Amino acid sequence: MGEHAVVLSRAGVGSLPAQHITRIEDHGGIEFVVRHEAPGPDEAVRLLQSATVLATTNITLPRLDDDLLGRLPRLHSVVLHATGYEHVDLAALERHGVALSVLPGYATPAVAEHALGLLLTLATRTHLAHDKSRGLVPGDTSLRGVELGGRTLGVIGVGRIGSHLARIATGLGMTVIGSDPDPVARAEAAEAGIEMTATDDLLERAEAVAVCASTDPDHPVVLDGARIRRCRAGAFLVNVGRPVLVDTDAVVDEVRRRHLRGYAVDDVVLDGDTHADLLTEGRIVQTSHSAWWRDETLHRGAEHFGRAILAALTGRPLDAVTEAVPDAALADAHKEWVA
Numbered sequence: 001m002g003e004h005a006v007v008l009s010r011a012g013v014g015s016l017p018a019q020h021i022t023r024i025e026d027h028g029g030i031e032f033v034v035r036h037e038a039p040g041p042d043e044a045v046r047l048l049q050s051a052t053v054l055a056t057t058n059i060t061l062p063r064l065d066d067d068l069l070g071r072l073p074r075l076h077s078v079v080l081h082a083t084g085y086e087h088v089d090l091a092a093l094e095r096h097g098v099a100l101s102v103l104p105g106y107a108t109p110a111v112a113e114h115a116l117g118l119l120l121t122l123a124t125r126t127h128l129a130h131d132k133s134r135g136l137v138p139g140d141t142s143l144r145g146v147e148l149g150g151r152t153l154g155v156i157g158v159g160r161i162g163s164h165l166a167r168i169a170t171g172l173g174m175t176v177i178g179s180d181p182d183p184v185a186r187a188e189a190a191e192a193g194i195e196m197t198a199t200d201d202l203l204e205r206a207e208a209v210a211v212c213a214s215t216d217p218d219h220p221v222v223l224d225g226a227r228i229r230r231c232r233a234g235a236f237l238v239n240v241g242r243p244v245l246v247d248t249d250a251v252v253d254e255v256r257r258r259h260l261r262g263y264a265v266d267d268v269v270l271d272g273d274t275h276a277d278l279l280t281e282g283r284i285v286q287t288s289h290s291a292w293w294r295d296e297t298l299h300r301g302a303e304h305f306g307r308a309i310l311a312a313l314t315g316r317p318l319d320a321v322t323e324a325v326p327d328a329a330l331a332d333a334h335k336e337w338v339a
Helices: 018-025 041-048 066-070 090-095 108-124 126-133 160-171 183-191 199-205 225-230 248-256 276-281 295-313
Strands: 004-009 029-034 053-056 077-080 099-101 152-156 175-179 208-211 235-239 260-265 284-286 320-322
Touching: 004 041, 004 295, 018 029, 018 295, 041 066, 053 295, 066 090, 077 295, 090 099, 090 320, 099 295, 108 126, 108 160, 108 208, 108 235, 108 260, 108 284, 108 295, 152 160, 152 199, 160 175, 160 183, 175 199, 199 225, 225 248, 248 260, 248 276, 248 284, 276 284
Parallel strands: 004 029, 004 053, 053 077, 077 099, 152 175, 152 208, 208 235, 235 260, 260 284
Antiparallel strands: 099 320
16 A cells, blocks of 8 residues: 545645645545544544544644554654644654654744734723723723833744744834743844843843743743743733743732733633633733634645645655654655655
């Protein structure tokens, strides 16, 4: 049996552009399976028993543990339509020689613009003006905001998203400083003109802070209570990474006592009843993991997904975070297309 890709997703054939499907079909079989949730182990084996490449989204991703991977001996690559992969058992994939490819750049502009949008929302209180016009908040709700131009933005995590945010925030007239544990990211950001500093220093200086960091499964919290209390009085805090990067309880405490002017997170972390006051006052904004959901991102993601699937089928996985067992017969196939 030759190479065979199984695309497991909600969109089915709509997951890929037609020209990518044609190119993939030239180098192996492709099968589309429409699912609206992740299959259990037995169903995953039934769906993937012929697959050498699994292409999937987070919603439809089966649990890739040793048991399942041991039952899928043909599988050598997984292509995940996502940027983050901290929820995937990389050690299990490595033990079974399965490559994991991700799409690191497809949503960068959207998420960076969303971060700026959240900063503008907190600063201008536009969301409250809208609610007030509809009678959804008390009539004496304050709409008084601030200007971002001339203020200092601290970006924690100056990778793709953080550096893009820095560029567009500079266009508003903000001064940008950054922090990042990765020496390569620090060097590239410094070369791009971002002043790099320690995270604690950043928190003490910045009037607005944006968390754009990746999640480290071993050390997931970037801003714990002690660090949040180091924030400059009256600062805004925005988190477009995973919610776990910021200690939510500590943020709530600091917003309640008005040390932080507001917090915005691209997820839902607060209970509508317990935290009704903060939500009604608009001091905490939640956007339900929607930062990436843009027309351009969907188009770009489909393009990147198709390229990554073909690359996996031809033995040259793109943006792989684990490595497959090499197959010499595939090593030189169509390198010009995936280069």
